Amino acid sequence: MKPIFVLNGPNLNMLGQRQPEIYGQETLADVVAQLTALAPELGLSVEAMQSNHEGQLVDWIQDARGVAAGIIINPGAYSHTSVAILDALNLFEGVVLEVHISNIHKREAFRHHSFVSSRAEGVIAGFGTEGYLLALRRMATLLTR
Numbered sequence: 001m002k003p004i005f006v007l008n009g010p011n012l013n014m015l016g017q018r019q020p021e022i023y024g025q026e027t028l029a030d031v032v033a034q035l036t037a038l039a040p041e042l043g044l045s046v047e048a049m050q051s052n053h054e055g056q057l058v059d060w061i062q063d064a065r066g067v068a069a070g071i072i073i074n075p076g077a078y079s080h081t082s083v084a085i086l087d088a089l090n091l092f093e094g095v096v097l098e099v100h101i102s103n104i105h106k107r108e109a110f111r112h113h114s115f116v117s118s119r120a121e122g123v124i125a126g127f128g129t130e131g132y133l134l135a136l137r138r139m140a141t142l143l144t145r
Contacts, residue, residue: 001043001044001045001069001143002067002068002069002094003044003045003046003047003067003068003069004039004044004045004046004047004068004069004070004071004072004136004139005046005047005048005049005060005061005064005068005070005071005072006032006035006046006047006048006049006071006072006073006132007048007049007050007057007060007061007071007072007073007074007075008028008048008049008050008051008073008074008076009050009051009052009054009057009073009074009075009076009077009078009079010051010052010053010076010077010078011052011076011077012028012050012074012076013028013050013052015027015028015030015031015101015129016028016030022101022102023101023102023128024101024128024129026128026129028048028050030129031048031129031132032046032048034129034132034133035048035132035133035136036048038133038136038137039136042136042137042139042140043140043144044069044136044139044140044143046136047068054078054082054084054085055084057073057075057078057082057085057088058084058085058088061073061085061088061089061091061092062088062091064092064094065091065092065093066093068092068094069094069095069139069143070094070095070096070097070139070142070143071089071092071094071095071096071097072097072099072132072135072136072139073085073089073096073097073098073099073116073120074098074099074100074101074132075098075114075116079098079100079104079114079115079116079117080113080114080115081115082115082116083115085115085116086115086116086118086119089116089119089120090119095121095139095142095143096116096119096120096121097120097121097122097123097124097135097138097139098114098116098117098120098122098123098124099123099124099125099131099132099135100114100123100124100125100126100131101127101128101129101131102125102126103125103126104125104126105125105126106126121142122135122138124138
């Protein structure tokens with residue numbers, strides 16, 4: 001089966017250090033290790049990437065076309081600002097799931113809107129880093145339908 005791209009936006013490389021009261025103690029490496037361990041149980045594989053740069057995320061989304069079965073994306077702050085990421089996702093033929101570690105709807109008003117949500121088949125927010133595992137499980141369900 002084609003891999004699932006797990007794309008992480010700005011500041012997610014700082015998980016475990018950045019505002020642990022909001023984002024928790026786990027690092028991005030911890031999250032990737034958990035996803036990599038879970039994926040074979042679901043008949044999937046994952047390719048995880050992180051960038052602080054919007055254009056790099058757009059490039060990876062474009063690279064996913066024809067290569068990846070789905071994308072799990074935590075665009076970070078670009079959720080609320082990036083039409084470019086939305087446009088790239090709209091070109092992708094596979095399943096898109098959006099993940100947010102915190103509950104963006106309990107935070108500042110500017111975080112309540114995500115451009116990515118209009119393309120995503122589902123949005124998982126507020127479950128901490130466990131949201132990535134929930135998204136991978138949902139991805140497996142959607143791809144076997």
